[in-house]
Amino acid sequence: GAVVSQHPSRVICKSGTSVKIECRSLDFQATTMFWYRQFPKQSLMLMATSNEGSKATYEQGVEKDKFLINHASLTLSTLTVTSAHPEDSSFYICSARVGVLAGGVFYEQYFGPGTRLTVT
Amino acid sequence: AQSVTQLDSHVSVSEGTPVLLRCNYSSSYSPSLFWYVQHPNKGLQLLLKYTSAATLVKGINGFEAEFKKSETSFHLTKPSAHMSDAAEYFCVVTIPLNTGFQKLVFGTGTRLLVSP
Numbered sequence: 001g002a003v004v005s006q007h008p009s010r011v012i013c014k015s016g017t018s019v020k021i022e023c024r025s026l027d028f029q030a031t032t033m034f035w036y037r038q039f040p041k042q043s044l045m046l047m048a049t050s051n052e053g054s055k056a057t058y059e060q061g062v063e064k065d066k067f068l069i070n071h072a073s074l075t076l077s078t079l080t081v082t083s084a085h086p087e088d089s090s091f092y093i094c095s096a097r098v099g100v101l102a103g104g105v106f107y108e109q110y111f112g113p114g115t116r117l118t119v120t
Numbered sequence: 121a122q123s124v125t126q127l128d129s130h131v132s133v134s135e136g137t138p139v140l141l142r143c144n145y146s147s148s149y150s151p152s153l154f155w156y157v158q159h160p161n162k163g164l165q166l167l168l169k170y171t172s173a174a175t176l177v178k179g180i181n182g183f184e185a186e187f188k189k190s191e192t193s194f195h196l197t198k199p200s201a202h203m204s205d206a207a208e209y210f211c212v213v214t215i216p217l218n219t220g221f222q223k224l225v226f227g228t229g230t231r232l233l234v235s236p
Binding site: 004006009032034041042043044045046049093095097108109111112113114116 | 156161162163164165166169210221223224226227228229
């Protein structure tokens with residue numbers, strides 16, 4: 001299957017600094033990528049949908065100015081957590097969708113291994 | 121609104137015994153349903169998916185799930201657990217969007233523990 005990578009796998013930063021997380025589709029092009037957040041022992045919550053060449057679509061309650069998403073190419077999306085605070089500590093997971101619009105047919109999402117962010 | 125409920129937060133089995141992870145869904149549409157597995161600090165891996173074809177879906181690693189519309193269930197089963205099956209399992213339903221695509225909605229997860 002398709003492979004999605006994330007970098008870094010773990011990052012520790014100080015409160016007030018910014019952190020960038022990269023998500024890459026390694027062997028396919030993805031016009032759409034997704035960013036999820038997972039708190040310990042909880043489910044994945046969709047934060048935003050990232051479309052190549054356009055602005056990301058954020059879910060309700062997600063601060064777009066705090067979580068900056070850039071999808072500059074068909075194989076790379078980045079999530080920047082700006083002015084990080086301890087409550088931003090979480091496991092961030094990206095996912096890439098393979099496929100095109102075709103009468104509502106769902107195309108499979110491939111998930112990255114996640115990035116664990118700890119803000120001290 | 122579309123949602124899934126995973127009835128058990130933890131399931132413990134012995135190696136070699138059957139596995140049953142329960143999932144009930146709520147959907148206004150004909151849903152697509154998935155089971156994903158997440159090993160510690162690893163990405164999610166798709167086990168199987170139901171997309172309105174056969175109601176009994178076979179997945180990887182010996183897992184299967186049966187879509188039962190009358191019970192609004194999509195339980196995940198495996199005849200014989202292996203130690204390597206110990207992981208977190210997520211049941212997922214899709215929400216159709218007006219773009220023609222769909223959004224994934226995750227259940228709260230079930231942690232499967234396998235003892236020797």
